[in-house]
Amino acid sequence: MNESRERGALLAADDAERLLSGQAPGGADDELAGLVRLLVAAGEPLPCRAEDELAVLDAFRQVSAAGRPGDARRRGAAPLLAPQRSRRQVKALVGGVAAAFTLSGVAIAAQTGALPHPFHSGGTPHRRPAPPVTVSDTAPGANRPAGTAGPAAGSPAGRNPAAPTHPAHPTHPVTGSHADTDNHGLCESYTQAAKQGHQASVSIRLRLSQAAGGEAKVDSYCAAVIGAGTPTNGAGPKPKSTPTSTPTTTPSPSGSPSPAATTAPTPTAPTATHHTAAAHASASPSPSTSPAASSTGPHRH
Amino acid sequence: MGRAVVRRHGRMSDGELGDAVERARDGDEAAFAAVYREVHPRLVGYLYGLVGDDADDVTSEAWHDIVRDLHRFRGDGEAFRGWAATVARHRALDHLRRIKVRPRTTALDEITAEPATPGDSEGLALENISTEQALALIGELPQEQAEAVLLRVVLGLNAPMAARVLGKRPGAVRTAAHRGLKRLSERIGTQPGQFGPGRQDRQTGGGHGGQGGPDGRGGQGDVDG
Structure with missing residues (x-):
């Protein structure tokens, strides 16, 4: 570590590509540990301002009210200001007030430890330091099923608040090492994502493949970690996370979601085939399917 | 506890996100909120790397553009992420031009x-x-x-x-x-x-x-x- 050689020189292109897509090169821990740590930290969602969300939702309501399909959507025009206060808007206003109450309710719940703090990530220091609440991720049943369109229910609890990072989970009844405790939640995310036919975030995959000693070992690693974390007892790699799951479904570590995984009985996967226009948009830069182009041009020039 | 973690860390699949975007386009506010909560934290992270502490403000501006132009967007989740990033990037570059110098972070x-x-x-x-x-x-x-x-x-x-x-x-x-x-x-x-x-x-x-x-x-x- 004290040598002043430039490790960057050792970063091979395929290692770089692997890192960028969320895999930690298995055998290269020493060389790349710092970089992996940096990328993991960078990949954590940042806490967000609640008022921003309310403002955007409000704008959304106004736009919706002003630009209903029947009213001829005005291209180019920015219908941010609704011409009159329609019933719809009044309803929206009521909804906004309700949402505000929900927000504060959740905040209170979080303060009292009933929920993970919505604006605080477990271990990483953040711009807006939250009160010293210990994140008590209580019982599995306490939170809504991961599959549901959680946040859509109007509760901000499900939002990003980042990171069950390292020191975050005091309530885990895990008897294993500290690292395994930390990675328990990550493993659950990982297997959950796999079951839903998509990948866990880059951050998760990087951390897990590092902990497991390689991408290929993540499955068995997580099976073991999740098994050890089962509250009932530590016997065997038994899935604890969800009622309907087996954690060993193919997690499609790096590539695209494997079709096998999408067959998992998750409540939210229904749209796996719903990729209407797109799937392609991501794959092909063809101008015909370029929503970015058509959508951003007008107001930017 | 696992679920909360999943929610926080997991990423909506492209299909899920695309579906939510489509419903949002039809005026479904709950769907839009889901989209926002999925994408916003990542946008803020991206812009934080570009404009530092102004990221929240700039991202917020970007969302107003997104809301305004959402009805014209077509694509799946990945495409939406890309589009949102493009919009946010425009805002960030405008911002950088306004302040003329990239912020020196500490x-x-x-x-x-x-x-x-x-x-x-x-x-x-x-x-x-x-x-x-x-x-x-x-x-x-x-x-x-x-x-x-x-x-x-x-x-x-x-x-x-x-x-x-x-x-x-x-x-x-x-x-x-x-x-x-x-x-x-x-x-x-x-x-x-x-x-x-x-x-x-x-x-x-x-x-x-x-x-x-x-x-x-x-x-x-x-x-x-």
Whole structure:
């Protein structure tokens, strides 16, 4: 570590590509540990301002009210200001007030430890330091099923608040090492994502493949970690996370979601085939399917 | 507890997100909220790497653009992430032009201020690196490299989509991202004492950083047109 050689020189292109897509090169821990740590930290969602969300939702309501399909959507025009206060808007206003109450309710719940703090990530220091609440991720049943369109229910609890990072989970009844405790939640995310036919975030995959000693070992690693974390007892790699799951479904570590995984009985996967226009948009830069182009041009020039 | 973690960390699948976007386009507010909560934190992270502490404000502006133009968007989840990133990027570049200079973050100062224990001082510092510090470190790369890394790692875009956001060829973006990682690796891989030189290097090589504004806009042409 004290040598002043430039490790960057050792970063091979395929290692770089692997890192960028969320895999930690298995055998290269020493060389790349710092970089992996940096990328993991960078990949954590940042806490967000609640008022921003309310403002955007409000704008959304106004736009919706002003630009209903029947009213001829005005291209180019920015219908941010609704011409009159329609019933719809009044309803929206009521909804906004309700949402505000929900927000504060959740905040209170979080303060009292009933929920993970919505604006605080477990271990990483953040711009807006939250009160010293210990994140008590209580019982599995306490939170809504991961599959549901959680946040859509109007509760901000499900939002990003980042990171069950390292020191975050005091309530885990895990008897294993500290690292395994930390990675328990990550493993659950990982297997959950796999079951839903998509990948866990880059951050998760990087951390897990590092902990497991390689991408290929993540499955068995997580099976073991999740098994050890089962509250009932530590016997065997038994899935604890969800009622309907087996954690060993193919997690499609790096590539695209494997079709096998999408067959998992998750409540939210229904749209796996719903990729209407797109799937392609991501794959092909063809101008015909370029929503970015058509959508951003007008107001930017 | 697991569920909360899943929710926080998990990423909506493209299908889920695309579906939510479609419903949002039809005026479904709950769906829009879900989209927002999925994408916003990542957008903020991306912009934090570009504009530092102004990221919240700039991202907020971007969302108003997104709301306004949502009815014209067509595509799946990945495409939406890309589009949102493009909109946010425009806002960020505008912002940077307004303030004329890329913000100097203090991430490196904070990290190097950690007490140096021989042997593992770097490990200690990086061990506790915050998301903001990490983003700021990436943000100090030449802008092209910084953006390539941020789009891949923070927004989780695939290489072709990242290239579209940047209005560049996928190969060029891949190269930029690799160079960025390499440079980061050099800077964090050496002793903390060497952060200084690394940084100077970047400043003297300021042609890179300075290219941010104009070059970035140039890249935009591809996206816009």
